[in-house]
Amino acid sequence: MxxxxxxxxxxxxxxxxxxxxxxxxxxxxxxxxxxxxxxxxxxxxxxxxxxxxxxxxxxxxxxxxxxxxxxxxxxxxxxxxxxxxxxxxxxxxxxxxxxxxxxxxxxxxxxxxxxxxxxxxxxxxxxxxxxxxxxxxxxxxxxxxxxxxxxxxxxxxxxxxxxxxxxxxxxxxxxxxxxxxxxxxxxxINVTKLEYSENIPGDKIVFFHGLNDERKKGTKYIKEALERLKRNYPEDVEVIIDGKMPFDEYVKVLSRTNIVIDQCMCYGYGINACISMAQGKVVMASARPETLQAFGVESSPIIHIKPDVDYIYEKLERIVINRAMIPEWGRLSRKYVEDIHxxxxxxxxxxxxxxxx
Known part of the structure; x- marks a missing residue:
């Protein structure tokens, strides 16, 4: 033993x-x-x-x-x-x-x-x-x-x-x-205990960014990009930027979220991103080539972002334009964490x- x-x-x-x-x-x-x-x-x-x-x-x-x-x-x-x-x-x-x-x-x-x-x-x-x-x-x-x-x-x-x-x-x-x-x-992560749900947007694509450790996450860049997206696509997106909510409410918000924007200040991603992916969410986070190479993989379904408002906005807009791909991206997210994490x-x-x- x-x-x-x-x-x-x-x-x-x-x-x-x-x-x-x-x-x-x-x-x-x-x-x-x-x-x-x-x-x-x-x-x-x-x-x-x-x-x-x-x-x-x-x-x-x-x-x-x-x-x-x-x-x-x-x-x-x-x-x-x-x-x-x-x-x-x-x-x-x-x-x-x-x-x-x-x-x-x-x-x-x-x-x-x-x-x-x-x-x-x-x-x-x-x-x-x-x-x-x-x-x-x-x-x-x-x-x-x-x-x-x-x-x-x-x-x-x-x-x-x-x-x-x-x-x-x-x-x-x-x-x-x-x-x-x-x-x-x-x-x-314990993938088997995290329930996967097919990620199908409703009338609007729901984007969520949690407010905690704001400087560490690069919230100021993410928030500005999301606000621009909301102005440009008011009929297509719902943006939730919140962190001061009871846990039960947080779970409800996450359950109807299509896109989770985690953080942009580092080179890699953490457990919160993995948990969201296991549930079928599309995750935007740091996932540089060096990070993936260290894992022995060439690509991942994570949409990489960095501390640059224009760069983040471009990635957000691409999701809106390609909304039909969201269910497939969600399935790939689940498979990725099953294979890697x-x-x-x-x-x-x-x-x-x-x-x-």
């Missing part, structure tokens, strides 16, 4: 991976997580301590409780850390040492903001990126500050200690040295990397 510890959560990635691993058989999986903060994602077998207080006493108590929890995590064949930020950087090196001493192999998923990503951005490896809209993130990794040196020192130590870094997208791979990383492994396939990919590293 293979014993696996998944440490931390990131948009349900570890939750879906756990489900896929358990379906493989002969694997015992423990997910230690606080539910990815405010998202409160379920599926954890063991809670991780968390602290949002700035009180020195509460922070010290948090570090003590975190180390106490880590001390219990022993005897695993595999420990996989979802992102450096799941471990408090103040005690980061000590936590990593304990995990390394008490378990067999350690792996790090690269799937969010970390020093390697910021470094790649500063080295000019992106034509555009989310840090263009969020420049305040970059200085937090500057070695000119004491906190920055602590954070960077911890992340460099973590990268040097793990057996492999596993990127989930092309963009998360380019900041690391080649020998430190595995091949890119797509995000997993199915959690059982992804679990096999992780097992192969773990066993051969």
């Amino acid at each position: 293979y014993k696996v510890l998944l440490l931390g959560e990131f948009s349900s990635l570890h939750n879906y991976l756990k489900q896929g691993l358990l379906a493989c058989g002969d694997v015992e999986v423990t997910l230690a997580s606080n539910g990815d903060g405010y998202k409160r994602i379920g599926g954890a077998d063991m809670p991780l301590p968390e602290c949002s207080s700035k009180s020195l006493f509460r922070r010290l108590l948090y570090y003590y409780n975190y180390l106490k929890a880590i001390n219990k995590l022993k005897g695993f064949d595999i420990v996989q850390i979802i992102n450096p930020s799941v471990i408090p950087y103040i005690i980061g090196k000590r936590v990593v040492q304990k995990l390394k001493n008490n378990n067999s192999k350690i792996f790090l998923v690269s799937g969010g903001i970390d020093y390697a990503l910021v470094k790649a951005y500063l080295e000019g490896k992106f034509d555009y990126y989310v840090f263009d809209a969020m420049p305040e993130v970059v200085p937090s990794y500057s070695t000119k500050s004491f906190i920055g040196r602590l954070r960077v020192g911890y992340e460099n130590y973590l990268t040097a200690t793990v057996d492999k870094v596993i990127p989930i997208l092309y963009e998360y791979s380019i900041g690391y040295k080649t020998e430190a990383i595995s091949s890119v492994v797509p995000v997993p 199915d959690m059982n396939r992804i679990a096999d990919m992780y097992m192969h990397i773990w066993k051969n590293s």
